[in-house]
Every structure is written in C-alpha cells, then in structure tokens.
Amino acid sequence: MDLETVKSKLHAMNFRLTQEREWVLRVFMESGEMFTAMQLYDRVKEQYNKVGLTTVYRLFEVLTKLRLVTPFLIDGEIYYTFCSGGHHHHFVCLDCHRVKNIYGCEMDTRDFSEIGKIEYHRMDLFGHCENCQGSVPSC
Amino acid sequence: MDLETVKSKLHAMNFRLTQEREWVLRVFMESGEMFTAMQLYDRVKEQYNKVGLTTVYRLFEVLTKLRLVTPFLIDGEIYYTFCSGGHHHHFVCLDCHRVKNIYGCEMDTRDFSEIGKIEYHRMDLFGHCENCQGSVPSC
DNA sequence: TTATCTGCAAAAGGTTTGCAACTGA
DNA sequence: TCAGTTGCAAACCTTTTGCAGATAA
Secondary structure (H helix, E strand, O other), X not given: OOHHHHHHHHHHOOOOOOHHHHHHHHHHHHHOEEEOHHHHHHHHHHHOOOOXXXXXXXXXXXXXXXXXXXXXXXXXXXXXXXXXXXXXXXXXXXXXXXEEEEOOOHHHHOOXXXXXXXXXXXXXXXXXXXXXXXXXXXX | OOHHHHHHHHXXXXXXXXXXXXHHHHHHHHHOEEEOHHHHHHHHHHXXXXXXXXXXXXXXXXXXXXXXXXXXXXXXXXXXXXXXXXXXXXXXXXXXXXXXXXXXXXXXXXXXXXXEEEEEEEEEEEEEEHHHOOOOOOO
C-alpha cells in the first residue's frame, strides 16, 4: 500500500495527512519493520525531523481505527507493524524486526463450530529471516 | 495440570509454593480464564484472602520462566492464561474470557524454509464460546 | 536455619490528556 | 475559515524495586 492510498483512507474518516504524519508513515511503511512507539519516534527524528512522541501515539490510534496497524506483544513490549488489509499472517524476524506477510491459511477451511463462533484469528511465526541467519543481524 | 505438578516444577527451579501463591494458582488454574494482573488480584481477594498485587506480578514472572503462562494483548491490555506444556493453540472467548486449547496444527507440516528459520509460532482464535452465543454472557 | 517470599510504599516507565498555538482542506 | 492536529507539560496508570519482616523447606 502506498502513501496516497493511506491518505484517502484518512480523508474518508475525516483525518488529515499532516507533514508530521507523512514523515512517520514514510518510515513506518517503507521499513517493513515493527516498532515500539519510542523506536518509531527515534527513527523519524533520525530520518526526517523531530516529531512529538504524542503524535506517534496518536497516529497509532488513528491507524488502529483504519485497521492499518497490527500490535505484537514481545517480551512485555508492544510493537506495531504497518498492515494493509486482506487476510494474512506474519513472520517476524526476532533479529532485524522485519515483518513478512504470509498468505494462505489452513485455518480458514477448518471447522471450529463445536468450539465457538470465531470472530477473527491471528497467527504469527517468529524466527530468523534469511538475511539474519548468519552470525550478526545484517538487515 | 494440577497443583502438585506445578509445585514440583517450582521446586525444581528453587521456587517455593507459598500460601499466597497457592491461592493465586488455584484461581488461575481452576478458572480456565485469562486475567490481567489486577483482575487476578481482585478475584483472589474475593475467593480466598487479600494478597499483594506485587505477589501476583511476581508469580507471573516465575510462571513465565516455567513456561506455564501465555500472554495475550487485547485492546492494549495484557492478559495471561495458565498454559501447561505441549504445542497447542487457543480459542479465547471475548465475552467470558475463558480460554480453550486447540490441538492439531497444520502449520507444523508446512514448509517455511524460504521465509526464514522458525523458532516458534502462535495462533489464537477469538470469538464467542458456546455458552456466550446467546444475548448476555452466561458463563 | 536460611534462602526465598511477602507486601507496603516509593520509584519508574510507558501512555494519555489538557491546552494554546498551528495548519490542512 | 475552522475542524483537526501538534507538542509541551502534567496527569495517569501499570509495573517494578527497595526493604524489613515473615516463612517454606
């Protein structure tokens, strides 16, 4: 998904694409990584300009409403990854924190009617991506 | 898993089963529910006696080391469910917060070698259990 | 007996809120 | 124009830590 698409999704809900949000979104979308709020804040400062940490939190809130973000709980820390629509799962590299989408889900065809009515499900794989399987994380 | 088994797992790691831990563990294991730290603290106070909230946090820490607990992030809140060993997945009832284990996992047989080296994976289903599919949560 | 545990109070750390100034549409 | 946004500072809330007394093994 590109920035223009996000912009129109924002506008559709009466949100605005400000300069600050564009900086944060660029880093968030282009990196393919998951971030804690603080990490994304730091990265934006590095690559663009200083933004308020509050702005990052508020953007996560907005993106959550647009369902463009997925949270991960890892070692007690909350990470977020940019996530465009369509049913998919995740592979999270524990070294470089890049997230790859996985399509095709066996669970969609399995019958869980005797357990309950499923609203949604999540499936996340954690490990080491191709680039990070050497000694030191390189990507 | 019963309390005796947990007790021996604790002892194996030089942890103790105190009166307070027994109260918390009884509620935690017998309920089949997931709890935030505060919720478990409140429930133990109700059913047994007052314990320190700190004790609940420290027990979660110990159980995490023993891999007897699984955390869920739901609406920004961290819930924990008691979880004995063996590979399984979860069905979480969004109404009554009971957690059912699901065995049999198609992902175990799928090849992800072109994505990366998988360390572990998680799969959680969320919905409404049989008892809660009426109007008001009843279980 | 003694290493571990408890629980209070305080500190820490992450997240949210209030508000005056600013800005995208 | 003006509803939505920013960013600082303060408030808030969950989680962790220090410590003196208690206790499981």
